[in-house]
Amino acid sequence: MTVEVPVLVVGGGPVGLLMAVGLRHFGIDCLVVEKHATTLDFPKGRRVTTRTVEILRQWGLEEAVAKVSLPPAESLFSFEGDTMLGDDYERRSLPFDEVKPTSPTRELICSQENLEPVLRERAVADADVRFSAELVGFTQDDKGVTAGVVMAEERVSVRASYMVAADGAQGRTRDALGIGRSGPGFLGHRLSILVSADLGARMAERQSALYWLRSSTPQTSGPPAGSLFIAVDNKERWLMSVPHDPETEPRESVTERRCLELVRGGLGDDSVEVRYLGHRFWDPTALVSDRYRAGRVILAGDAAHLTTPEGGLGMNCGVADAHNLAWKLAGVIAGWAAPALLDTYEPERRPHAVACADASLGPARPPNPIDGLVLGHAFESAAIIDDGTPAPTRRDPVGEYTPMARPGHRAPHLWLDSKTSTLDLFGRAFVALTDPAGEPGLNHAVDVARSTGVPLSAHAVDAADWHNVYGVGPGGVVLVRPDGYVAWRSSTPPETPHLLASALRTATGHTAGDAASRRTVG
Numbered sequence: 001m002t003v004e005v006p007v008l009v010v011g012g013g014p015v016g017l018l019m020a021v022g023l024r025h026f027g028i029d030c031l032v033v034e035k036h037a038t039t040l041d042f043p044k045g046r047r048v049t050t051r052t053v054e055i056l057r058q059w060g061l062e063e064a065v066a067k068v069s070l071p072p073a074e075s076l077f078s079f080e081g082d083t084m085l086g087d088d089y090e091r092r093s094l095p096f097d098e099v100k101p102t103s104p105t106r107e108l109i110c111s112q113e114n115l116e117p118v119l120r121e122r123a124v125a126d127a128d129v130r131f132s133a134e135l136v137g138f139t140q141d142d143k144g145v146t147a148g149v150v151m152a153e154e155r156v157s158v159r160a161s162y163m164v165a166a167d168g169a170q171g172r173t174r175d176a177l178g179i180g181r182s183g184p185g186f187l188g189h190r191l192s193i194l195v196s197a198d199l200g201a202r203m204a205e206r207q208s209a210l211y212w213l214r215s216s217t218p219q220t221s222g223p224p225a226g227s228l229f230i231a232v233d234n235k236e237r238w239l240m241s242v243p244h245d246p247e248t249e250p251r252e253s254v255t256e257r258r259c260l261e262l263v264r265g266g267l268g269d270d271s272v273e274v275r276y277l278g279h280r281f282w283d284p285t286a287l288v289s290d291r292y293r294a295g296r297v298i299l300a301g302d303a304a305h306l307t308t309p310e311g312g313l314g315m316n317c318g319v320a321d322a323h324n325l326a327w328k329l330a331g332v333i334a335g336w337a338a339p340a341l342l343d344t345y346e347p348e349r350r351p352h353a354v355a356c357a358d359a360s361l362g363p364a365r366p367p368n369p370i371d372g373l374v375l376g377h378a379f380e381s382a383a384i385i386d387d388g389t390p391a392p393t394r395r396d397p398v399g400e401y402t403p404m405a406r407p408g409h410r411a412p413h414l415w416l417d418s419k420t421s422t423l424d425l426f427g428r429a430f431v432a433l434t435d436p437a438g439e440p441g442l443n444h445a446v447d448v449a450r451s452t453g454v455p456l457s458a459h460a461v462d463a464a465d466w467h468n469v470y471g472v473g474p475g476g477v478v479l480v481r482p483d484g485y486v487a488w489r490s491s492t493p494p495e496t497p498h499l500l501a502s503a504l505r506t507a508t509g510h511t512a513g514d515a516a517s518r519r520t521v522g
Helices: 014-025 050-058 062-067 112-126 173-177 256-267 314-334 339-359 436-452 466-470 498-507
Strands: 002-010 030-034 077-081 089-093 128-131 133-141 144-151 154-165 181-186 190-196 210-213 228-231 237-243 275-282 285-289 297-299 430-434 456-460 477-480 486-490
Touching: 002 014, 002 144, 002 314, 014 030, 014 112, 014 314, 030 133, 030 154, 050 062, 050 314, 062 112, 112 128, 133 154, 133 173, 154 173, 154 314, 173 297, 181 339, 190 256, 237 256, 256 275, 285 339, 314 339, 430 436, 430 498, 436 456, 436 477, 436 498, 477 498, 486 498
Parallel strands: 002 030, 002 154, 030 128, 077 210, 154 297, 430 456
Antiparallel strands: 077 089, 133 144, 144 154, 181 285, 190 237, 190 275, 210 228, 228 237, 430 477, 477 486
16 A cells, blocks of 8 residues: 655654644645554643744644643742642742733643643644554655555555654654764653642642752651652642662662652652552653754654753744744745755754753753743744844843844734734745835735745734834835744835845745845845
């Protein structure tokens, strides 16, 4: 049996599922294969950053994910105490306690085993998604990838123009491609213990997103140094994470009894009825693949990069991979973008992954803000047209974010009315923005630019902060990509309508664009 599909996605975690959603958003079919039978059944990553929620909003998933997230009031705090139920504790506000003026959305706390079924339901509606389907080998040539997939005990040959490897840290695709990894590497061992305990009433005044436990001293007994509880539902399901030393306590010796002993020590009250649900061992790691692409096979998510859990950056970095890659693959497959556009994926996404891995070593630990990293990271590639303005200098690149529309940056949020953000204009095509004074000239330029065949729309922004935040004067134009990042900017009205067309060609990977699009305008 042979199946032909434009894109084969290997891996049905959050990144693979959203890759399918993103491709369908741009009209491209794909096949997703996931070797496991179901979505995740054990708590994992929980932080859904502002930027990820913006992506979910763009793809029509924000409301559905919010419904399975912790209530906002329970996501606002970080707890620190000797034990969960002891008298000595403090509760501090986290930096995402309200909708900020820099985004129409806010962060969510959504345990991954709750998130994945929502994404799977949408992906199944959008694409051919097969669980219990395992990639067993692949070859590639100049025109595509031929992969062997075992589905329902039958080997199927899949022929795709491109293959996206979102098969996680333990996936075999990266190794098969011979791609190495660099970075700090392995950073220790940990044990996560999932339990059921009816603590809703006792935790009512303490409810938080994270519960850090202070280290025990020679005078006190308590959990090991570096232990914490993680809210799953903040009522009955709780996840405890503790350091683990396999030299002194081999994995096979960690029994249900030992797990309950650790949990009770962390709770600080032996009278609580606790039911063991399971445990997992895992190794915090910070590594980034040396390359993101080999021919027609492209890495995304944990297959491309690993971060420690500090700051909850790993899954979010992977979601941003899918958001960056989906429109580029769609453009190349549809023919309005040049194949060279895919060469910009690695230089745009890999530096961000390196920054996330570094931040996860400590700077991103809550309650430290991470807006500078998730909203302020700027891309540099052949598809970004430098306008000659200097890059911002920030004392804290992880936490400090200043909205700006410099090419390579995320186009800033401005409210257009009580419900509509500038971000809501982006997502399906390139968008050329100007002010009402520049609208007539922009409309003419858009008519010329559409001759390139690239999907493009125009919008006149009538907002008080438009000129200041977007860095343009009257009649200036900003070209925004489908992923919401600025590709080109003219601070004054473009000298000719052909400049927009030239910029559009450069932004879609074509090398025949007018050289004038690369120079500073205005």
